[in-house]
Amino acid sequence: MDAPEKEKKEDLKGLYDLAIPLGMPVSVIRELIEKFELDLVRRKAKMDMTGEEMDREILVLRGDLETVMAAKKYMFEALDRKTDEWKKNERAEKYKKLYEARAQERLKELKENPGEPGDWGQGV
DSSP: OBOOSSOOGGGGTTOEEEEOOTTOOHHHHHHHHHHHOOEEEEEEEEEESSSSEEEEEEEEEEEOHHHHHHHHHHHHHHHHHHHHHHHHOHHHHHHHHHHHHHHHHHHHHHHHOTTSOOOTTTTO
């Protein structure tokens, strides 16, 4: 990733930047770089995040216009796929089921042996 002090205008002729929104998953950024063969570059930009404008360094993907536009479309489709994946919450459901099963075992253990402490770490 380059962070040149001053880029010469002639070096950037024919190149376009696609700003990567804050919070974009790294996996999506990696896909974009690999699929579209774009350069990942840091660039200074003015941003208003708190009601006042400030200079920040942002990540951009740099390439020709056609490639950058295709990457933009793909980026938001990939983000939609990623959020759909998160909504499914399959991993959370798996752990919830494991926790509930262990909690049932613990309750049974407490009923059978009310005076003894159980081993909560067992079977995890």
